[in-house]
Amino acid sequence: MDCIFCKIAEGKSPANFVLNDGDVFAVRDAHPMAPIHILIIPQKHIASLTDLDGTDDRGLVGKMVSTAVEVAKKVSLSDRGFRLVWNCREEGGQTVDHIHLHLLGGRQMKWPPG
Numbered sequence: 001m002d003c004i005f006c007k008i009a010e011g012k013s014p015a016n017f018v019l020n021d022g023d024v025f026a027v028r029d030a031h032p033m034a035p036i037h038i039l040i041i042p043q044k045h046i047a048s049l050t051d052l053d054g055t056d057d058r059g060l061v062g063k064m065v066s067t068a069v070e071v072a073k074k075v076s077l078s079d080r081g082f083r084l085v086w087n088c089r090e091e092g093g094q095t096v097d098h099i100h101l102h103l104l105g106g107r108q109m110k111w112p113p114g
């Protein structure tokens with residue numbers, strides 16, 4: 001399967017790792033949209049949020065959120081604040097079909113996000 005995040009997970013494509021606990025890893029986004037832009041990615045290939053197994057993957061999604069918060073603390077965003085974003089499928093703006101949670105911070109975020 002030609003999936004860039006699987007390749008990063010397998011060490012076959014370079015990435016700037018912030019954290020890796022085996023189930024979930026965090027890498028700097030290659031095209032940052034904020035001064036800090038980190039992706040929280042599960043090792044397991046799941047194409048989109050709508051492909052999650054409601055029972056088996058529940059813990060994994062919880063772990064992705066708690067990992068994002070851990071990373072936010074690690075990069076000193078916990079006091080300033082940050083934004084977590086999930087893009088899902090075409091109209092949700094998803095471009096890589098392997099689920100990932102965006103951690104964005106280091107500037108004032110706007111609402112609505114556009």
Ligand code: AMP
Pocket residue numbers: 004013015027028029030031032039086087093094095096097
């Ligand atoms: P999305 O548009 O929500 O699917 O997010 C995909 C993100 O992955 C984008 O922000 C891309 O900049 C980022 N991205 C794509 N390829 C890589 C890569 N090889 N290393 C790091 N980030 C990447």
Ligand code: ZN
Pocket residue numbers: 003004005006007044045046097098
């Ligand atoms: Zn994948």
